[in-house]
Amino acid sequence: MTDLETRLRALRVPASAPGEDVVLADVRRARTAAGRRRAVRLATGGAGLLAVGAVATTVVLSNQPQGPTQADIASTAPSQSGRIDLVDYTGAQREGFQVAKVPDGYVLQGATPFSLDVAPAGDTSSLDSFVGKLVVMLQSQDASFDKTGKAVTVHGSAGYLRTQDAARILEYSDGTHVVVVQAWNNIGLTDDQLVEFANGVTVTSAAQASVG
Template sequence: MDMHRHFDTLAGPEVTPTMDDINADLDRGRRALRKRRVMQTLAGSAFAAAALVAGIVIATTNVPAPAAPTAAQSQGQRPAGVGTRLVAYTGSQPKGYTIDKVPDGFEIQADNTSELILAPKDALDKNPQSFVGKIGIMLQSTDSHYVPQGKKVKVGDLEGVLVPQAPASSTAATPPARDATPPARDVTDPTTLWTQTLWVKQPNGVYLLVQFWEGLALSESDMLDIGAGIHVHKDAVQGGG
């Protein structure tokens, strides 16, 4: 038997490939080559990523993890207990008052004869009508006959009373301990924070009010030092209402 002729018969008649057949074969080959290269690249990337992670783990095994930023820090605000060192005030003195000391980094944000607002230079809240995160200074209103009830303190040579005040959303009767921060309280949320108002009785019988926001984390000694350094001038005006 002629094996060559036999095999030619099995293969069927010879068919000349068309250009469409050739192009289709080339396309299939190119797709296969691209797929192979992609798989090689992914495999190499996975290996490199695994090696990088292993290197980082080894390099940082004995390095303590950094503390997560507080909510105050993430919003660009001063965290409680930070930046509360008192310094001598060196700026222009306000109308109606003279101030000796302020927390480091604070400036006068609002100034008129009846009201004085001290705030951090980088404060996000620039509204002079807002006392959140600030120190508010004013004389007792002409319409107020309130006699302060709180802790009696000495403010320089004058008598004073330190009065805690709960936020509007709170029903608590006493302020939280300064060395404890319950999880429910957030120093970036003004609705959860107390204020401490220092009432300083002036020689003419009118009280000077200095309100400190709890989020500033000033100690009682700091508040008394700031209050003792606020001097009321004769042209200071009592507000009404």
């Protein structure tokens, strides 16, 4: 066995028995999910196997830490139609992330050192919700640059564009940071427009990568 294989084997830690409270919490979560599935099945009645399949998917997604609901996905099919224009942004910039363009009718809803939310004017949803928005952030400190998807050029370097659930994600390096731009599909930006938006993003020293 090589030294590397020995080190890998040493990563395995002995499994420790869970406490009673942990076991009960797992069972409670599982029962709640099963109850929710039963309730939705009853509500949808004889809608057929297709509906049951969709419900099962919804229940599973609802128990994942960050999964969108099936309704979110269904209502936001990917669009390449370019239904919206990008316009020059002339308003006040936020610390952390600055933009040169925004989709027409969108504003900088708010920002933290970790992300910038670009949302339709009048959107009063929490800054913590990214549904229906264009969001700029740095890749998490715990994750690596994901070079999968359609290759594009952003800031003169390689970027990668892919669809994940109800959003498209553009990941690129600006030479200093790995930047992630996520656009909810219902905004209607084309791939080229998403790249154009990213080319107008400037990450300042106030931006921070999240952890986890």
